[in-house]
Amino acid sequence: MRHQVCIIGGGPSGLLLCLLLRRAGIDAVVLEQRSRDYVLARIRAGVLEQGLVDILRAAGVGQRLDAEGFVHDGTLIVAHGQRVHIDFKALTGKSVTIYGQTEVTRDLYDALEAMGAPVLHEAEGVTIHGAKGDAPFVTFRHQGQDKRIDCDYIAGCDGFHGVSRRTIPERLRRQFEHVYPFGWLGILSHTAPLQHELVYAGHERGFALCSMRNAGLSRHYLQVPLTDRVEDWSDEAFWKELRRRLPPELAEQLATGPSIEKSIAPLRSFISEPMSWGRLFLAGDAAHIVPPTGAKGLNLAASDVWYLSQALIAQYQGDEAPLAGYSAQALARVWKASRFSWSMTRMLHSFPAEGAFLARMQGAEVEYLAGSVAAQTALAENYVGLPY
Known part of the structure; x- marks a missing residue:
């Protein structure tokens, strides 16, 4: 088989890249090691920056998003005795x-299927060959047969544990990582959201987040030690602890019910440089991971995909400069978004091992935020998304 671009990884970043390239007349194929049902069963974040919303609309998959998505003009932060409403719309216009x-993934699947774009699921043993040369190719096993795709370029959208980043020689990779001493215990429940906007709560017992998927589906999180297991937390224990970390007036409003999904995710910050090697280009979690506090994971993947899609389109039109500059351009935004996610995590989580000084500094930070329009504007600008 031959395609112009071979995309490894069929999550939202790989599917979106394929759709953008196909809309531009570039022959792209997606390889995904899991089944479509497995991909659609994964529960992930759902806070979309305006930039990602605009990309989805431009790609022709904004109809259901516009009909069913919930626009949030702000968020509430409650911590260290302060209650701070960050008004995104007033501060940034976004x-x-x-x-x-x-749902984003489902919309992308439907659009690709409608145009007959090839998405090969359960592709096993994917291996990248010749990425540094002029004739790269990918081998894999699919439906019981060994297969090969020859291509011009390879896009690695296969996540942190995928093969793409590891294909770049270790001596050429510079990796930066910070592992946080806690995780997030999250539950999904058929309950009404606490507020019409997200609520971030900082408490001496640990961080909490009250989020939502829609008017009848809520997603809530608690900071927990890395030693905790899902089995340690009954639904009753979760709701009791969440109420303890919220101000009394919000705790009284909290709707509770049986969980339909429960998991614990460790938190880390990770960036690998460069994001390209020869004709191999990384995007999304293959190159970087951020703690979910700033809601940047999917959004950073989207900005990578936007830069990469536009660079590949320019390349086929005879302009080589954008593709040569892709890694530097993407990393500039990655580092800024990672800084924001790190700063939100430091401000709102409990770090008992670091003592009382940090706790007082966190209190001072939130108090400053409460009294400074400039500080609120800086937070809002980062939250709604820095320009592409």
């Missing part, structure tokens, strides 16, 4: 949209 990553 908003964010709540629309589940699963």
Whole structure:
């Protein structure tokens, strides 16, 4: 088989890249090691920056997003005795949209299927060959047969544990990582959201987040030690602890019910440089991971995909400069978004091992935020998304 671009990874970033390239007349194929049902069963974040919303609309998959998404013009931060409403719309003129990553993926699948774009699921043993040369190709096993795709370029959208980043020689990779000493315990429940906007809560017992998927589906999180297991937390224990970390007036409003999904995710910040090697280009979690506090994971993947799609389109039109500059351009935004996610995590989580000084500094930070329009504007600008 031959395609112009071979995309490894069929999550939202790989599917979106394929759709953007196909809309531009570039022959792209997607390889995904899991089944379509498995991909659609993954529960992920759903806070979309305005930039991602605009990309989805431009790609022709904004109809259901516009009909079912919830536009949020702000968010509420309650911590260290302060209650701070960050008004995104007033401060920046922009908003964010709540629309589940699963729904984004479903819309992308439907659009690709409608145009007959090849998405090969359960592709096993994917291996990248010749990425540094002029004739790269990918081998894999699919439907019981060994297969090969020859291509011009390879896009690695296969996540943190995928093969793409590891294909770049270790001596050429510079990796930066910070592992946080806690995780997030999250539950999904058929309950009404606490507020019409997200609520971030900082508490001496640990961080909490009250989020949502839609008017009848809520997603809530608690900071927990890395030693905790899902089995340690009954639904009753979760709701009791969440109420303890919220101000009394919000705790009284909290709707509770049986969980339909429960998991614990560790938090880390990770960036690998460069994001390209020869004719191999990384995007999304293959190159970087951010803690979910700033809601940047999917949004950073989207900006990578936008830069890469535009660079590949320019390349086929005879302009080589954008593709040569892709890694530097993407990393500049990655580092800024990672800084924001790190700063939000440091401000709102409990770090008992670091002592009382940090706790007092966090209190001072939130108090400053409450009294400074400039600080609120800086937070809002980063939350709704820095320009592409």
